[in-house]
Amino acid sequence: MIAIKTKKRLTSVNPTSLALYGLIAWFVVAFLIYPNINIYYEIFFKDGNFSLEAAEKLLSSERAMRSLYNSFILAVSLVFTVNIVGVALVLISEYFDIKGAKILRLGYFTTLIYSGVVLVSGYKFVYGETGFMTKLLVGLFPAFDPTWFHGYWAVLFVMTFACTSNHVLFLSNAIRKIDFQTVEAAKNMCASTFYILWRVVLPVLKPTMFALTILIFLTGLAATSAPLILGGAEFQTITPMILTFSNSVSSRDLAALLALILGLATLVLLTIMIRFERKGNFMSVSKVKSEMVKQKINNRFGNIAAHIAAYCLFLLYIIPVVLIVVFSFTDAHSISTATLSLGSFSLSNYMTVFSDMSAFKPYLVSIVYAAAASVTVVALALAASRILHKYKNKWTFALEYSLLIPWMLPSTLIAIGLIVTFNTPRFIIGNSILVGTVWMLFLAYVIVHIPFTLRMVKASFFSLDGNLEDAAKNLGAKTFYTFRKVLLPIILPSTLAVLALNFNGILADYDLTVFLYHPLYQPLGIVIKNSTDTQALADTKALTLVYSVILMIMSAITLYLVYGRKSRV
Amino acid sequence: MMKKMVSLSLLLILCLVVSACGGGNTNSNAENNTSSSNTPATSEPAAEEPVKNEKLIVYTNANSDGRGEWLIEKAKSAGFEIEIVGAGGANLTSRLIAEKNNPIADVVYGLNNMLYETLKKENVLIQHVPQWAGEVETGLNDPEGFYHGLVKQAILLGYNPEQFTAETAPKDWTDLYKNEAFKGKYEAPTLLGQITPQLVVAGILTRHQDSNGDLGISEEGWNEVKQLFDNGVRAVEGEDFYANLASGKTPLGAVVSGTLGSKEEQYKVKAGTVSPEIGVPMIVEHAAIVNGTKKLETAKRFVEWMGTSEVQGEFAAQFNSMPANTKAAEQANESVKELYASLKAQPLDWGFIADNIGQWVEKIELQIMQ
Numbered sequence: 001m002i003a004i005k006t007k008k009r010l011t012s013v014n015p016t017s018l019a020l021y022g023l024i025a026w027f028v029v030a031f032l033i034y035p036n037i038n039i040y041y042e043i044f045f046k047d048g049n050f051s052l053e054a055a056e057k058l059l060s061s062e063r064a065m066r067s068l069y070n071s072f073i074l075a076v077s078l079v080f081t082v083n084i085v086g087v088a089l090v091l092i093s094e095y096f097d098i099k100g101a102k103i104l105r106l107g108y109f110t111t112l113i114y115s116g117v118v119l120v121s122g123y124k125f126v127y128g129e130t131g132f133m134t135k136l137l138v139g140l141f142p143a144f145d146p147t148w149f150h151g152y153w154a155v156l157f158v159m160t161f162a163c164t165s166n167h168v169l170f171l172s173n174a175i176r177k178i179d180f181q182t183v184e185a186a187k188n189m190c191a192s193t194f195y196i197l198w199r200v201v202l203p204v205l206k207p208t209m210f211a212l213t214i215l216i217f218l219t220g221l222a223a224t225s226a227p228l229i230l231g232g233a234e235f236q237t238i239t240p241m242i243l244t245f246s247n248s249v250s251s252r253d254l255a256a257l258l259a260l261i262l263g264l265a266t267l268v269l270l271t272i273m274i275r276f277e278r279k280g281n282f283m284s285v286s287k288v289k290s291e292m293v294k295q296k297i298n299n300r301f302g303n304i305a306a307h308i309a310a311y312c313l314f315l316l317y318i319i320p321v322v323l324i325v326v327f328s329f330t331d332a333h334s335i336s337t338a339t340l341s342l343g344s345f346s347l348s349n350y351m352t353v354f355s356d357m358s359a360f361k362p363y364l365v366s367i368v369y370a371a372a373a374s375v376t377v378v379a380l381a382l383a384a385s386r387i388l389h390k391y392k393n394k395w396t397f398a399l400e401y402s403l404l405i406p407w408m409l410p411s412t413l414i415a416i417g418l419i420v421t422f423n424t425p426r427f428i429i430g431n432s433i434l435v436g437t438v439w440m441l442f443l444a445y446v447i448v449h450i451p452f453t454l455r456m457v458k459a460s461f462f463s464l465d466g467n468l469e470d471a472a473k474n475l476g477a478k479t480f481y482t483f484r485k486v487l488l489p490i491i492l493p494s495t496l497a498v499l500a501l502n503f504n505g506i507l508a509d510y511d512l513t514v515f516l517y518h519p520l521y522q523p524l525g526i527v528i529k530n531s532t533d534t535q536a537l538a539d540t541k542a543l544t545l546v547y548s549v550i551l552m553i554m555s556a557i558t559l560y561l562v563y564g565r566k567s568r569v
Numbered sequence: 570m571m572k573k574m575v576s577l578s579l580l581l582i583l584c585l586v587v588s589a590c591g592g593g594n595t596n597s598n599a600e601n602n603t604s605s606s607n608t609p610a611t612s613e614p615a616a617e618e619p620v621k622n623e624k625l626i627v628y629t630n631a632n633s634d635g636r637g638e639w640l641i642e643k644a645k646s647a648g649f650e651i652e653i654v655g656a657g658g659a660n661l662t663s664r665l666i667a668e669k670n671n672p673i674a675d676v677v678y679g680l681n682n683m684l685y686e687t688l689k690k691e692n693v694l695i696q697h698v699p700q701w702a703g704e705v706e707t708g709l710n711d712p713e714g715f716y717h718g719l720v721k722q723a724i725l726l727g728y729n730p731e732q733f734t735a736e737t738a739p740k741d742w743t744d745l746y747k748n749e750a751f752k753g754k755y756e757a758p759t760l761l762g763q764i765t766p767q768l769v770v771a772g773i774l775t776r777h778q779d780s781n782g783d784l785g786i787s788e789e790g791w792n793e794v795k796q797l798f799d800n801g802v803r804a805v806e807g808e809d810f811y812a813n814l815a816s817g818k819t820p821l822g823a824v825v826s827g828t829l830g831s832k833e834e835q836y837k838v839k840a841g842t843v844s845p846e847i848g849v850p851m852i853v854e855h856a857a858i859v860n861g862t863k864k865l866e867t868a869k870r871f872v873e874w875m876g877t878s879e880v881q882g883e884f885a886a887q888f889n890s891m892p893a894n895t896k897a898a899e900q901a902n903e904s905v906k907e908l909y910a911s912l913k914a915q916p917l918d919w920g921f922i923a924d925n926i927g928q929w930v931e932k933i934e935l936q937i938m939q
Contacts, residue, residue, distance in 0.1 A: 250927030336812035
């Protein structure tokens with residue numbers, strides 16, 4: 001009997017999966033552990049001995065400590081505000097019966113197509129010193145201070161609305177999995193709307209919300225553009241300092257140490273979340289699916305209030321985007337003063353960008369890289385999640401945490417670690433040299449996107465109902481067949497969403513790209529940076545917006561192709 | 570429905586994978602082609618006629634606004650095939666240092682003295698004195714012969730002409746924090762990740778060089794820099810300083826000579842500039858050959874060609890710049906010549922600056938900035 005069991009167990013691990021495990025192990029060791037440990041070693045043991053000088057320098061700097069503190073304050077505040085706004089958006093667009101939800105949803109999706117400096121400048125067109133809202137307020141209350149929009153509250157405001165992208169994608173997917181019969185049953189038992197939300201809807205959203213909470217926290221810690229532009233002297237955060245330091249050879253130890261602190265803080269939170277994940281089985285993926293029906297809000301005032309809130313949010317989201325598009329047709333003077341006049345409109349910015357055919361090659365290069373890297377990283381994360389879902393032992397524990405290493409280093413240092421490690425033949429990659437090949441950039445893109453992808457893919461794996469897999473097995477389905485036909489369809493929406501997000505993120509990346517790109521294949525991010533650099537002669541302000549609009553269009557197309565058509569099914 | 574949807578998405582993924590792999594293949598093919606076309610060329614004796622130029626990889630931070638394309642075209646007609654890798658100066662320097670065991674670049678041009686000094690120290694450059702080196706204005710080239718000047722840029726203190734006149738404007742950077750009238754009216758060089766703010770700071774610190782002081786600077790020097798930061802307005806990422814100069818929000822601050830003309834056109838305000846007695850930080854864009862290049866002879870020929878007064882003069886006329894080559898300087902545009910006639914280069918010890926700037930920035934970021 002025992003013999004049969006052992007035999008069965010051995011044959012159940014087929015050679016294909018063994019090869020897959022081997023491949024993942026090799027990748028983790030060769031590209032996550034080796035180069036990153038190497039750069040840490042280079043930084044902290046440069047003269048052969050370890051020194052605590054970096055820590056001392058940071059501890060004695062009041063500004064560094066205050067910035068670090070501010071980063072944590074921001075991260076914690078965002079966890080609350082973004083979750084609240086994000087859940088509200090999803091309820092408005094997916095759960096409640098709100099008139100015009102389809103259009104509203106488009107508005108809520110706008111954060112997916114732009115980010116960083118451009119997003120913040122979009123908000124500045126509205127709330128900044130010369131912004132439209134500020135002008136309105138000054139007109140109403142002459143004593144109003146036009147420089148009101150700065151500091152902690154301004155940063156929190158912009159980031160709260162800017163960071164809901166993941167919510168509208170992943171929570172929407174999760175909410176569609178609610179078993180409508182349970183909602184109906186609760187209603188029949190006279191449960192209030194609020195009670196149903198709390199006891200039926202929220203539990204289903206929990207695994208996704210845990211995953212998203214980690215991401216919000218990390219985004220808060222890594223905040224760069226919003227604090228730099230809106231924070232002013234009173235609300236500085238740590239990431240701008242990390243970026244400055246990581247570009248200077250003599251200060252890299254400080255950058256690495258600070259990044260390590262942020263990374264460890266994220267890990268602590270993550271460990272807590274993983275505990276929660278293990279503790280609870282949240283799932284009620286309905287076995288007999290019955291379509292979600294949007295819920296009407298019966299209370300009249302409640303209904304009106306919900307509609308007003310929904311449309312206010314819509315305006316809040318859409319106006320910055322519209323202004324960026326409008327201002328991309330004007331010139332530096334109009335942009336910096338936020339004034340619109342008919343005379344300053346022209347197409348010349350767009351003509352500059354598309355003036356010759358060689359301007360198209362970088363788009364192609366970036367699209368190929370983005371597609372290749374985002375597909376690879378999703379495939380890797382799927383395989384890893386499958387392993388993490390199936391087994392629980394010290395190896396999977398090690399695997400999970402190894403895959404999170406890229407969160408421990410700023411991307412500049414990851415790039416430098418890759419160069420320093422792979423510019424001589426290394427045994428682990430078959431004694432070849434990677435520096436100077438097209439693979440360098442591809443690998444770097446894959447590496448930095450692993451943690452995010454893993455978090456999201458894993459979350460959807462853990463919301464799977466184990467019974468489905470068992471049922472398939474009982475019916476005689478093979479492992480891969482079960483994966484392909486039973487599990488994949490359920491996790492596909494989230495997986496595709498991750499794919500699209502990664503793709504868009506890679507399209508215009510600069511920080512990593514600048515160190516690793518191949519001379520013959522200049523990606524888009526480099527072109528954009530070159531033509532909008534402060535030293536450039538052209539109208540850099542206008543060109544920045546033009547490129548942003550182009551990227552918005554590209555991102556929107558990607559989302560539509562990969563994700564948008566899907567949600568209609 | 571579900572089935573169809575799944576198979577459709579699988580197909581999509583497959584397409585993406587195939588196209589991605591296809592892309593990857595073409596990439597590596599193209600690379601093989603270039604490398605295979607290079608290998609025989611390298612083994613050829615260089616002295617043989619006619620000279621064969623191999624394809625060069627050129628790193629630069631000065632290729633925006635069509636300058637890169639212009640150089641590629643010109644080089645082509647002179648028989649050189651070049652590929653340009655463009656990036657910011659600091660990033661480019663980091664990349665060159667990281668790649669030094671297996672260099673990709675053959676030539677690097679456009680960086681300033683400070684960055685070239687760093688590269689020299691890291692053994693990234695080789696010594697090569699081109700024939701045109703003698704035509705370059707004295708004091709600009711590297712005395713050790715690693716890099717040689719092409720284009721001059723000056724970092725100037727600019728002011729809004731409506732708020733200040735030549736008389737009321739500050740006479741030097743030091744006036745900004747010593748004179749109460751300018752308090753809160755100038756942009757402090759807070760974005761220290763960029764080169765221009767770094768040089769503004771270096772221009773003040775190096776006046777107080779003291780081998781016993783902290784990081785080679787006397788107590789007084791650090792005090793002055795502290796005042797510079799305390800009394801100025803923080804620069805905001807994403808804002809163009811010239812816009813704030815034009816609007817009068819911060820009417821004083823650093824401007825780079827090469828961009829003055831186009832900024833004036835964009836913001837309809839012509840900034841006044843200050844010429845301090847001590848001179849202005851003059852950053853010179855140089856050309857140098859990368860240590861370990863496999864195409865040394867071609868790289869040398871390219872640098873020889875690139876720095877000649879003909880090429881540099883034509884470049885200056887086209888892009889409104891000021892050549893370091895004295896012969897080429899005659900061909901510069903009148904307005905540029907006029908500006909430079911009134912400017913003097915501040916004597917700066919670039920080696921000293923390059924050695925210390927990283928730690929200076931660190932100290933300012935951690936201890937001086939608020």
